[in-house]
Amino acid sequence: MGSKRQEGSMTRYNxxxxxxxxxxKWQEKxxxxxxxxxxxxxxxxxxxxxxxxxRIHMGHVRNYTLGDLxxxxxxxxxxxxxxxxGWDAFGLPAENAALANNIAPDEWTKQNIDTMRNQLKSMGxxxxxxxxxxxxxxDYYAHEQKMFIDFINAGLAYRKKSWVNWDPQEKTVLxxxxxxxxxxxxxxxxxxxxxxxxxxxxxTEYADDLLNSVKALDGWPExxxxxxxxxxxxxxxxxxxxxxxxxxxxxxxFTTRADTLFGASFCALSAHHxxxxxxxxxxxxxxxxxxxxxxxxxxxxxxxxAEKQGFDTGLRxxxxxxxxxxxxxxxxxxVLMEYxxxxxxxxxAHDQRDLDFAxxxxxxxxxxxxxxxADAETFEVFAEAYTGEGVHINSGFLDGKKTVEALDLVKxxxxxxxxxxxxxxxxxxxxxxxxxxxxxxxxPIINCDGCGPVTVPEDQLPVKLPEDISFEKAGNPLKxxxxxxxxxxxxxxxxxxxxxxxxxxxFESSWYFARFCSPHSSRGLEKDAVDHWMPVDQYIGGIExxxxxxxxSRFFTRALQRCxxxxxxxxxxxxxxxxxxxxxxxxxxxxxxxxxxxxxxxKHGKFISAHDGSIVKKGRSEKMSKSKKNVVDPEVIIGxxxxxxxxxxxxxxxxPDRDLDWTEAGIEGAWRYINRLWRMVSEPKIPLxxxxxxxxxxxxxxMKTIQRAxxxxxxxxxxxxxxxxxxxxxARVRELTNKLDAMTGEDVGxxxxxxxxxxxxxxxxxxxxxHIAEEMWQELGHATLVTETAWPDYDKxxxxxxxxxxxxxxxGKIRGTVELPTxxxxxxxxxxxxxxGPVMAAIGAKKIRKIIFVANRILNVVx
RNA sequence: GCGGACGUGGCGGAACUGGUAGACGCGCAGCGUUGAGGUCGCUGUCCUCGCAAGAGGGUGGAAGUUCGAGUCUUCUCGUCCGCACCA
Numbered sequence: 001m002g003s004k005r006q007e008g009s010m011t012r013y014n015x016x017x018x019x020x021x022x023x024x025k026w027q028e029k030x031x032x033x034x035x036x037x038x039x040x041x042x043x044x045x046x047x048x049x050x051x052x053x054x055r056i057h058m059g060h061v062r063n064y065t066l067g068d069l070x071x072x073x074x075x076x077x078x079x080x081x082x083x084x085x086g087w088d089a090f091g092l093p094a095e096n097a098a099l100a101n102n103i104a105p106d107e108w109t110k111q112n113i114d115t116m117r118n119q120l121k122s123m124g125x126x127x128x129x130x131x132x133x134x135x136x137x138x139d140y141y142a143h144e145q146k147m148f149i150d151f152i153n154a155g156l157a158y159r160k161k162s163w164v165n166w167d168p169q170e171k172t173v174l175x176x177x178x179x180x181x182x183x184x185x186x187x188x189x190x191x192x193x194x195x196x197x198x199x200x201x202x203x204t205e206y207a208d209d210l211l212n213s214v215k216a217l218d219g220w221p222e223x224x225x226x227x228x229x230x231x232x233x234x235x236x237x238x239x240x241x242x243x244x245x246x247x248x249x250x251x252x253x254f255t256t257r258a259d260t261l262f263g264a265s266f267c268a269l270s271a272h273h274x275x276x277x278x279x280x281x282x283x284x285x286x287x288x289x290x291x292x293x294x295x296x297x298x299x300x301x302x303x304x305x306a307e308k309q310g311f312d313t314g315l316r317x318x319x320x321x322x323x324x325x326x327x328x329x330x331x332x333x334x335v336l337m338e339y340x341x342x343x344x345x346x347x348x349a350h351d352q353r354d355l356d357f358a359x360x361x362x363x364x365x366x367x368x369x370x371x372x373x374a375d376a377e378t379f380e381v382f383a384e385a386y387t388g389e390g391v392h393i394n395s396g397f398l399d400g401k402k403t404v405e406a407l408d409l410v411k412x413x414x415x416x417x418x419x420x421x422x423x424x425x426x427x428x429x430x431x432x433x434x435x436x437x438x439x440x441x442x443x444p445i446i447n448c449d450g451c452g453p454v455t456v457p458e459d460q461l462p463v464k465l466p467e468d469i470s471f472e473k474a475g476n477p478l479k480x481x482x483x484x485x486x487x488x489x490x491x492x493x494x495x496x497x498x499x500x501x502x503x504x505x506x507f508e509s510s511w512y513f514a515r516f517c518s519p520h521s522s523r524g525l526e527k528d529a530v531d532h533w534m535p536v537d538q539y540i541g542g543i544e545x546x547x548x549x550x551x552x553s554r555f556f557t558r559a560l561q562r563c564x565x566x567x568x569x570x571x572x573x574x575x576x577x578x579x580x581x582x583x584x585x586x587x588x589x590x591x592x593x594x595x596x597x598x599x600x601x602x603k604h605g606k607f608i609s610a611h612d613g614s615i616v617k618k619g620r621s622e623k624m625s626k627s628k629k630n631v632v633d634p635e636v637i638i639g640x641x642x643x644x645x646x647x648x649x650x651x652x653x654x655x656p657d658r659d660l661d662w663t664e665a666g667i668e669g670a671w672r673y674i675n676r677l678w679r680m681v682s683e684p685k686i687p688l689x690x691x692x693x694x695x696x697x698x699x700x701x702x703m704k705t706i707q708r709a710x711x712x713x714x715x716x717x718x719x720x721x722x723x724x725x726x727x728x729x730x731a732r733v734r735e736l737t738n739k740l741d742a743m744t745g746e747d748v749g750x751x752x753x754x755x756x757x758x759x760x761x762x763x764x765x766x767x768x769x770x771h772i773a774e775e776m777w778q779e780l781g782h783a784t785l786v787t788e789t790a791w792p793d794y795d796k797x798x799x800x801x802x803x804x805x806x807x808x809x810x811x812g813k814i815r816g817t818v819e820l821p822t823x824x825x826x827x828x829x830x831x832x833x834x835x836x837g838p839v840m841a842a843i844g845a846k847k848i849r850k851i852i853f854v855a856n857r858i859l860n861v862v863x
Numbered sequence: 864g865c866g867g868a869c870g871u872g873g874c875g876g877a878a879c880u881g882g883u884a885g886a887c888g889c890g891c892a893g894c895g896u897u898g899a900g901g902u903c904g905c906u907g908u909c910c911u912c913g914c915a916a917g918a919g920g921g922u923g924g925a926a927g928u929u930c931g932a933g934u935c936u937u938c939u940c941g942u943c944c945g946c947a948c949c950a
Contacts, residue, residue, distance in 0.1 A: 731887035807883035812931040858882040
């Protein structure tokens with residue numbers, strides 16, 4: 001592609017030639033290859049590795065630009081930086097491609113990796129490529145199989161039955177995303193529920209630890225911590241027995257508000273509660289209601305907004321603390337079987353859902369907690385439940401007690417009566433890791449009729465995926481393979497079957513960060529290397545992984561620690577989550593989505609189709625997605641503007657954690673700046689001084705101002721980079737660039753000052769736009785690489801200005817500004833400030849009542 | 864419904880512990896360069912009034928604390944994200 005950006009003026013920076021040349025140079029010099037070096041501090045920066053889906057997208061470009069900036073900056077600051085890249089290579093899309101295009105998942109994946117590796121390399125990212133690996137390689141997953149066996153032996157893995165979505169036509173298990181409106185996405189047939197025996201990892205054993213530790217991860221964004229806390233969902237409460245009237249058995253409920261027990265007016269069971277099922281057998285009405293409940297779906301938003309509904313079972317329970325008082329038992333659509341005991345007691349006065357339910361079925365609403373300032377005698381609940389703390393009323397022995405005290409008293413009472421126990425519940429469930437798929441790591445288990453599940457002996461690992469598979473028959477290719485699963489039991493030697501399930505692909509991504517420390521060792525994780533590099537100092541990736549990947553990795557690291565693989569329990573010391581890339585959307589008059597490249601600006605700023613000139617409707621900026629076609633291909637951008645321009649734009653407009661609007665104007669702006677920099681070096685208005693020359697003695701005042709700006713910029717950019725305020729760092733470099741460009745060259749020492757200024761700009765901007773930085777560095781006469789040059793130092797004395805501009809206010813309103821010596825006293829400030837015309841005018845004949853003076857900032861006259 | 868985040872020019876965004884709101888960039892306008900377009904350079908650009916000096920208004924809205932609020936407090940409106948009825 002002969003880029004249009006390359007035509008015209010000779011002064012135009014030739015990025016094509018330059019970027020390729022420097023990438024080759026870095027490779028030749030092995031600039032980014034690292035080994036353990038005890039003499040320097042280590043720094044491990046990692047970006048979430050990609051799934052090789054085919055081509056890189058803008059999200060990747062942003063993610064890896066952010067990581068590369070951090071890596072290059074830390075290198076310049078003297079750290080020994082580990083910055084690796086690999087491929088999260090197992091997954092469903094490879095199997096879909098196999099079905100659609102008749103290509104082996106293995107081959108499809110490898111082709112994609114080759115394409116994407118080339119794309120990443122064209123970005124000039126400072127990876128140690130010698131550490132690259134793909135998780136679909138047996139060299140990788142062999143160790144994962146060993147870990148799983150160790151987990152079994154450590155009591156961290158077990159089997160149990162659980163439900164899956166089953167497509168009866170394709171004879172395959174469907175992921176949630178493959179179920180659309182209750183039907184298989186390809187077959188379109190009604191999905192069934194099927195119970196399968198599957199493997200689980202005991203993440204719940206670490207629920208408390210994962211919860212408590214996440215609170216201490218202060219290098220993580222607050223919102224990710226909150227999301228994990230909510231996901232784990234610890235709640236402390238009581239399990240209470242309610243005796244069923246006229247029956248021998250009882251219902252157990254879980255509650256966090258046992259103090260409101262005296263306000264109970266009903267009990268409710270989940271539709272999946274064993275008692276509900278049992279009763280449904282004899283009650284067609286209840287059975288129909290349960291079917292109705294299932295139809296609601298499982299999403300919270302759907303259920304929340306749905307009307308509360310129940311079915312009166314006719315059963316009654318006796319109130320545990322009010323003998324002779326009986327409550328109705330309902331089956332209700334808002335009670336979850338998965339949480340607590342699958343049954344609740346309803347206290348309408350103090351729970352909004354219970355209140356809605358009670359109003360609908362005309363159940364009593366008895367307030368038992370009165371807010372602090374309410375009149376306990378007359379306090380009533382109408383449309384809104386009172387969920388806060390307060391003083392107990394209508395509660396027998398709890399009357400007059402405060403919430404905390406009441407909770408304690410009722411707990412003691414129920415425990416004494418042996419009808420209640422203190423209990424802690426978690427929302428977190430164990431991690432199901434079995435997948436009924438081909439393109440994943442085989443689970444190293446042999447199922448024997450006599451011996452049960454037996455682990456594959458270590459000397460037979462890895463259990464490799466067979467390559468001679470067929471996707472023609474419905475179902476899992478591993479199960480259809482003629483010979484693969486037929487083996488002898490390692491224990492009794494009788495014929496047995498291999499496990500045909502493979503691991504959840506979150507398994508691979510739960511330890512890859514450790515594998516990068518010793519990526520090619522046949523022994524797997526080398527302790528010395530892992531101990532040296534772990535934990536990851538800075539992890540960078542999308543917010544979409546806030547819960548699952550990050551939580552699984554934290555658990556997995558703990559499990560590895562328990563089995564002696566690693567010495568840390570938290571894998572990621574600091575986490576940065578990047579925002580999404582957005583772009584305007586375009587639709588033609590038929591409502592068909594158009595790619596940005598199919599749209600151009602017509603007259604009057606309206607958008608028109610590039611094909612036929614018809615009017616195009618511009619929609620607001622949304623997350624780039626294939627479905628809305630508002631995508632821009634990074635390869636096209638890099639081909640047209642170069643990697644540096646793309647990198648610069650990715651960092652310059654928005655802070656990393658916020659969404660970024662991709663605009664043509666924005667990328668043009670970045671491109672202009674790059675060319676301006678290049679011109680300032682290749683055709684300098686001021687002759688460039690000799691490199692390394694000492695400062696001339698008699699710098700003029702203007703030159704001293706520039707000199708101070710250079711030092712201030714070094715300081716400020718460093719601060720901004722440390723705090724990930726990359727957009728500000730770039731703004732500051734541009735400010736300095738503007739100042740240097742405005743120099744006239746007449747002053748004594750100007751060539752020296754200009755040269756020092758340009759060198760500083762190059763060194764500060766090098767982690768962001770490394771190729772042109774090298775090109776300019778060379779142009780200045782350096783034989784070294786700027787990539788291997790230390791971060792510039794600043795002189796603290798240069799940060800302080802001689803004078804500051806101070807605002808003069810009258811009654812808090814700015815009436816003028818004066819330039820004052822830095823740190824001058826109030827008297828001096830008043831002497832100059834109060835004589836300003838507008839200030840005097842504003843004061844007029846009024847009497848000065850008070851003067852507030854903040855040194856170097858403000859002088860405020862109150863009249 | 865619950866939880867979280869965010870509201871600043873035409874746009875993306877700056878503004879340290881409360882102390883000159885709008886850095887930097889984009890866009891736009893005028894001028895210069897150019898055969899023309901683009902590039903490039905210069906100047907201007909929060910809004911209103913004014914030739915100008917200047918005056919008044921201004922950080923979604925309302926109130927409050929303060930000499931002083933984009934920043935702190937309360938209420939309110941709107942947008943976005945997440946979801947698991949968490950008892």
